[in-house]
Amino acid sequence: MSTIQVHDKFFIPYLSEEKIIEKVKQLAERINSDYKDKRPLFISILNGSFMFSADLFKFLTIESEICFIKLASYKGTKSSGQVITAIGLDTDIHGRDIIILEDIIDTGKTLSQFLPQVFNQQPASLKIAVLLHKPEATVHPVDIDYTCFSIPNKFVLGYGLDYNGLGRNLSQLYQLKEE
Ligand SMILES: O=P(O)(O)OC[C@H]1O[C@H](OP(=O)(O)OP(=O)(O)O)[C@H](O)[C@@H]1O
Numbered sequence: 001m002s003t004i005q006v007h008d009k010f011f012i013p014y015l016s017e018e019k020i021i022e023k024v025k026q027l028a029e030r031i032n033s034d035y036k037d038k039r040p041l042f043i044s045i046l047n048g049s050f051m052f053s054a055d056l057f058k059f060l061t062i063e064s065e066i067c068f069i070k071l072a073s074y075k076g077t078k079s080s081g082q083v084i085t086a087i088g089l090d091t092d093i094h095g096r097d098i099i100i101l102e103d104i105i106d107t108g109k110t111l112s113q114f115l116p117q118v119f120n121q122q123p124a125s126l127k128i129a130v131l132l133h134k135p136e137a138t139v140h141p142v143d144i145d146y147t148c149f150s151i152p153n154k155f156v157l158g159y160g161l162d163y164n165g166l167g168r169n170l171s172q173l174y175q176l177k178e179e
């Protein structure tokens with residue numbers, strides 16, 4: 001696998017599809033065990049989380065539900081600093097065991113803005129599961145319960161994550177090439 005170009009930028013292979021799927025499967029097994037006698041409601045944050053959520057959901061063997069919301073803040077490779085709710089939460093989460101699914105926590109701004117809305121509705125419990133976390137980039141700390149990969153502070157692409165709309169279809173993860 002070699003360098004790819006998306007719009008004006010070059011990306012190098014970073015995490016293979018096999019490695020990603022293996023971690024996602026391990027995460028599902030942990031959730032299957034932790035929520036054995038429960039029926040969690042997953043809240044998947046679109047767009048970036050669609051692939052992670054779909055793969056994770058297929059490995060779940062416990063009764064579980066899923067709903068989707070759409071938040072966005074990134075333009076190109078940088079956070080715009082403003083989180084927009086394009087599709088809000090329309091499911092009653094009061095008294096439910098909630099697991100939020102995010103593809104990536106970078107600055108932490110997106111999740112830290114959304115979490116108060118969830119707490120306000122008094123779920124029975126709340127956990128956060130992420131595919132990727134960039135600890136060095138996080139300025140709005142979020143307590144993450146399940147992390148598949150901790151990664152360096154470099155822009156990544158693929159497996160649902162885009163660069164200006166493109167690259168979400170790539171089945172593996174790529175990293176922005178240094179100039
Ligand atoms: O921790 P943060 O710095 O807030 O970054 C994380 C957010 O950035 C991405 O969303 P984006 O705004 O790119 O929208 P998208 O999911 O529709 O691509 C990603 O899906 C997270 O929601």
Ligand SMILES: Nc1nc2[nH]cnc2c(=O)[nH]1
Binds near residue numbers: 104161
């Ligand atoms: N595609 C992509 N979106 C992001 N949103 C926050 N960080 C990232 C990143 O590294 N890549």
